[in-house]
Amino acid sequence: MNTNRYCVIMAGGIGSRFWPKSRQTMPKQFLDILGTGKSFIRHTYERFAPMIAPDHFLVVTNRRYRDLVLEHLPELKPEQVLCEPVGRNTAPCIAYAAYLLRKTDPAAEMVVTPADHLILDETTFRSIIGECFDYAAANGALMTVGVQPTRPDTGYGYIQVSDDAPISKVKCFTEKPDLAMAQTFLQSGEFFWNSGIFVWQVSSIVAAFAKYLPEHHQLFEQLLPVLRTADEEAAVERVFAVCRAVSIDYGIMEKADNVFVRCGEFGWSDVGTWGSVYQHARKDRYANAVPSEGCYLYDTRSSLVSIPKEKVAVISGLKDYIVVDTEDVLMICPRSEEQNIKKYIDEVKFHNGERYI
Amino acid sequence: MNTNRYCVIMAGGIGSRFWPKSRQTMPKQFLDILGTGKSFIRHTYERFAPMIAPDHFLVVTNRRYRDLVLEHLPELKPEQVLCEPVGRNTAPCIAYAAYLLRKTDPAAEMVVTPADHLILDETTFRSIIGECFDYAAANGALMTVGVQPTRPDTGYGYIQVSDDAPISKVKCFTEKPDLAMAQTFLQSGEFFWNSGIFVWQVSSIVAAFAKYLPEHHQLFEQLLPVLRTADEEAAVERVFAVCRAVSIDYGIMEKADNVFVRCGEFGWSDVGTWGSVYQHARKDRYANAVPSEGCYLYDTRSSLVSIPKEKVAVISGLKDYIVVDTEDVLMICPRSEEQNIKKYIDEVKFHNGERYI
Numbered sequence: 001m002n003t004n005r006y007c008v009i010m011a012g013g014i015g016s017r018f019w020p021k022s023r024q025t026m027p028k029q030f031l032d033i034l035g036t037g038k039s040f041i042r043h044t045y046e047r048f049a050p051m052i053a054p055d056h057f058l059v060v061t062n063r064r065y066r067d068l069v070l071e072h073l074p075e076l077k078p079e080q081v082l083c084e085p086v087g088r089n090t091a092p093c094i095a096y097a098a099y100l101l102r103k104t105d106p107a108a109e110m111v112v113t114p115a116d117h118l119i120l121d122e123t124t125f126r127s128i129i130g131e132c133f134d135y136a137a138a139n140g141a142l143m144t145v146g147v148q149p150t151r152p153d154t155g156y157g158y159i160q161v162s163d164d165a166p167i168s169k170v171k172c173f174t175e176k177p178d179l180a181m182a183q184t185f186l187q188s189g190e191f192f193w194n195s196g197i198f199v200w201q202v203s204s205i206v207a208a209f210a211k212y213l214p215e216h217h218q219l220f221e222q223l224l225p226v227l228r229t230a231d232e233e234a235a236v237e238r239v240f241a242v243c244r245a246v247s248i249d250y251g252i253m254e255k256a257d258n259v260f261v262r263c264g265e266f267g268w269s270d271v272g273t274w275g276s277v278y279q280h281a282r283k284d285r286y287a288n289a290v291p292s293e294g295c296y297l298y299d300t301r302s303s304l305v306s307i308p309k310e311k312v313a314v315i316s317g318l319k320d321y322i323v324v325d326t327e328d329v330l331m332i333c334p335r336s337e338e339q340n341i342k343k344y345i346d347e348v349k350f351h352n353g354e355r356y357i
Numbered sequence: 358m359n360t361n362r363y364c365v366i367m368a369g370g371i372g373s374r375f376w377p378k379s380r381q382t383m384p385k386q387f388l389d390i391l392g393t394g395k396s397f398i399r400h401t402y403e404r405f406a407p408m409i410a411p412d413h414f415l416v417v418t419n420r421r422y423r424d425l426v427l428e429h430l431p432e433l434k435p436e437q438v439l440c441e442p443v444g445r446n447t448a449p450c451i452a453y454a455a456y457l458l459r460k461t462d463p464a465a466e467m468v469v470t471p472a473d474h475l476i477l478d479e480t481t482f483r484s485i486i487g488e489c490f491d492y493a494a495a496n497g498a499l500m501t502v503g504v505q506p507t508r509p510d511t512g513y514g515y516i517q518v519s520d521d522a523p524i525s526k527v528k529c530f531t532e533k534p535d536l537a538m539a540q541t542f543l544q545s546g547e548f549f550w551n552s553g554i555f556v557w558q559v560s561s562i563v564a565a566f567a568k569y570l571p572e573h574h575q576l577f578e579q580l581l582p583v584l585r586t587a588d589e590e591a592a593v594e595r596v597f598a599v600c601r602a603v604s605i606d607y608g609i610m611e612k613a614d615n616v617f618v619r620c621g622e623f624g625w626s627d628v629g630t631w632g633s634v635y636q637h638a639r640k641d642r643y644a645n646a647v648p649s650e651g652c653y654l655y656d657t658r659s660s661l662v663s664i665p666k667e668k669v670a671v672i673s674g675l676k677d678y679i680v681v682d683t684e685d686v687l688m689i690c691p692r693s694e695e696q697n698i699k700k701y702i703d704e705v706k707f708h709n710g711e712r713y714i
Contacts, residue, residue, distance in 0.1 A: 020671075296704050298690075298697070307687060312713045314377075314701040316690035317678075323689065330664060330682050332689065333655075333673035340655070344671040347653050356669045 004107050005133055007052040008097040009044055011061040011069060011115035012087050016357075017273055019345050020329035021306060024357055029115040030068050033277055033306075035291030040116040040271070041072050047122050048111070051130065058082055058100070059115070060093045079228070085237045088245040091216060091252065094198075095209055096236070099220040101202045103227050108202040109133055112248075117195070118280060120267025128264045132199035135167050135260065142208060142256055143199040144170065146192030146263035152182035155272060157194035157249065159261050160185075170259040173249055192263045196270070198248065204258070213251045219243050274322045274338045278304040304335070329356050361464050362490055364409040365454040366401055368418040368426060368472035369444050373714075374630055376702050377686035378663060381714055386472040387425050390634050390663075392648030397473040397628070398429050404479050405468070406432075408487065415439055415457070416472070417450045436585070442594045445602040448573060448609065451555075452566060453593070456577040457584050458559045465559040466490055469605075474552070475637060477624025485621045489556035492524050492617065499565060499613055500556040501527065503549030503620035509539035512629060514551035514606065516618050517542075527616040530606055549620045553627070555605065561615070570608045576600050631679050631695045635661040661692070686713050 011029045022028045029041040036043070045057065054075040061069050063083035070076060082096050094112055101108040111129055119125050132143040146159045157175050161168035173194065177185060185191035209217040219239045226235045253259050269276055281289035287302040295305050298316040307313045307325045315323060322338060324331045329348075333340065348356050372384025379385045386398040393400070402414065411432040418426055420440035427433060439453050451469055458465040468486055476482050489500040503516045514532050518525035530551065534542060542548035566574040576596045583592045610616050626633055638646035644659040652662050655673040664670045664682045672680060679695060681688045686705075690697065705713050 020669075294709075296701065296708075298701075311685050311687065312377075312705055312709065313687040314690065314705065315688075316694055316697065316701075318689065321674075323687075325682070325687050328668050330668065330670040330680075330687065331672075332675065332680065333671065337673055340673065344653065344655075344673075348669055348671065351653075352651075352669065 002109070002133070003053070003056075004105065004109050005052055006056045006058060006097075006101060006105075006108050006110045007048040008094065008110050008112045009041065009057065009059045009115045010090060010093050010112065011041055011059050011065065012084055012093060013116065014062065014087070016345055017341060018277075019341055020326045020331050020356070021324050024354065025064075026068075027065070028271075030065070030072060033271070034118070034280060039072050040118075041069065043119075044113060044115050044117070045073050045075070047119060047125065048113070048129075051126050052111075055080070058097045060084060060097055061115075062087060083233075083236070085240045088240055088243055090196075090248040091209075091213060091246045092220075092240060092243050094205070094248050095213075095216055095220045098202050098205045098209070099223060100227050102206055103224050106203065109137055110200065110202055110205075112198040114196050114270070116271065117197075118267070118269045118271045122266070124264060125266040125268075128262055128266065129197075129199060131167065132262050135262070136200045136204065139258070139260070140201065140204050141258050141260045142204060142253065143167075144253060144259065144261050145195045145197040145199070146261040147195050147268045148263060148265040149186055149191065149193050152179060152186045153193070154179055154182050156270070157196075158182075158185050158191045159194050159263075160190050161192065161261060161263065167260050167262045170253070170261050173254045192261065193268070194249070195268055196249075198253075205252075208252045208256050208258075212255045213246065216243055216246075216251070274304060274324070274341075275335055278322070278335065302335070359466070359490070360410070360413075361462065361466050362409055363413045363415060363454075363458060363462075363465050363467045364405040365451065365467050365469045366398065366414065366416045366472045367447060367450050367469065368398055368416050368422065369441055369450060370473065371419065371444070373702055374698060375634075376698055377683050377688050377713070378681050381711065383425075384422070385628075387422070387429060390628070391475070391637060396429050397475075398426065400476075401470060401472050401474070402430050402432070404476060404482065405470070405486075408483050409468075412437070415454045417441060417454055418472075419444060440590070440593070442597050445597055445600055447553075447605040448566075448570060448603045449577075449597060449600050451562070451605050452570075452573055452577045453580075455559050455562050455566070456580060459563055460581050460584050463560065466494055467557065467559055467562075469555040471553050471627070473628065474554075475624070475626045475628045478622070481621065482623040482625075485619055485623065486554075486556060488524065489619050492619070493557045493561065496615070496617070497558065497561050498615050498617045499561055499610065500524075501610060501616065501618050502552045502554040502556070503618040504552050504625045505620060505622040506543055506548065506550050509536060509543045510550070511536055511539050513627070514553075515539075515542050515548045516551050516620075517547050518549065518618060518620065524617050524619045527610075527618050530611045549618065550625070551606070552625055553606075555610075562609075565609045565613050565615075569612045570603065573600055573603075573608070631661060631681070631698075632692055635679070635692065659692070 013027050018028050030039050059069050060082045066081050069081050136143045160172040162171045226232050278289050283289050289304045292307045294312040296314045300318045303318050303321040305323045320335045368386045370384050372379035375385050387396050416426050417439045423438050426438050493500045517529040519528045583589050635646045640646050646661045649664045651669040653671045657675045660675050660678040662680045677692045
């Protein structure tokens, strides 16, 4: 293994789109929503483990999930878990890890990955990440990983390439398009899904922060003397209290001129919604996705049912529904209305406070 | 209070039509399915308490429910709970109580009532029961209570009267008719619902057993010497092991020539199905019956939702459904298919044994 290479796992999400299965106390990255036997963050760790040594992982998370991270990734030492006092989107999250590496290993190269994505073809994926590391090191490039789109998905960001070389300069980033535009993107062949996975040298991303997010650069540069000292936590608290929330895409990737994309096909999904879980789950002959045992379905089709272990469900007459039962919350809603989950959460919260959230 | 009057509550049902809320370990009579704050058996006791002294109640139940009965009716002494080793329909159940009273109070008069019915107008009801006691005592009659029908219900038995006097000789009993016949019954004005509530002198019903169910008479008469002795349980075990299962309606009421009916209106229902619970429950503006708190309904109409206390349910897009959630079983089915509950139970039992039944 290349000893300068690090993997930074972003695991700070607080989890609401998979409510009621995901909860503030147990967000998506720590769940096994697809019923694979392992949590998303565990899969993410194991995906990179063949190419990154255990002590070269960093996980950036909200501090309330510190113990959960160490529980799911017992290979890590506590100091490999960087705790944000509050989420400020991806740029500060990445800056925390990047500036720490700048201090401890200035020659570091890093891959940044969300903790909660699905990747089916991990061998191809690792080979692509390897290419990205090589290209980033050779060219001082900020690399992003693009995914060959298979449908006009309006929930993803898109990356337009400049040419059809395996590694292409990025022409343009586009946030979630409407359906017509997504269809145009798909037909053009020039657009790829933005996986949110990045590869670069620490020196390159620090230089980009200095140029495109100078406030953040200043704040995190001031942190350098106290990182890995007893004062780190208090200083990080002060930095996150004042630093602006901004995504790495908007803050740097869309503006920098050394951004390149390696596009590929490796069975990627951000598994961002129950609909996406439905899509990836194994289905029975009536197109029901029933990862749980103990479900007895009658006249029920194209539905997703998730119930607690040891519980039994008898369900009749549902078409295209999501049924998620947990110890203290039951949700039944049409698959087409999963975007309302936020509304449900708000109403339950209004009447009960944080208890069921 | 008339000191010869007794109330016999039949509480031996094992509860399956309200599955998964009713369970073998907790049948309907011990549940508060309508959300009134009291169990059915408690309501039944309190309904008769103004006219029957506490020590003049007898409850006949399956022996596995003995402790539950005493818990729900702490006014009773243990010897007031008569335990059947096995259910043999209503005739043996009633015989057990009647022959016991024959021994302890030969002049006894008794009202027999199911433990799990709903009666809204209890004052009118008690006045009717009082009339029945008087008429039965004066005429040696076997009295049954008829209910003015309000719809052509095919789930009830019907009683045809001979005339329109308040107390009429019964012309005919008819078990559950088909819809066309039920409509004819309703239009004729001669037919009333059979409430399954009976009033008679113990001497009258014992004479009827002797005449119409001689085998049962012989078996229960043999019991007399041991009733209220240490040998009672073993002897009752032997009697129930051999006695034929038969209903009091089929075995005696349909055959005897001294059967009279007092018809009335007192807001009666046997609450025999979830549909009947729905009918009697308070509904919101969208016709949803939601006795439980913590339910958040969207685009949901004419549905019945029952969830455990302390649990929250978010339900969207259901029309005419029954949703019953319990600690270990969730059932979702169209209201029109509640007759399938038995099928559901069978399948769950096939795969899991008695655990969820």
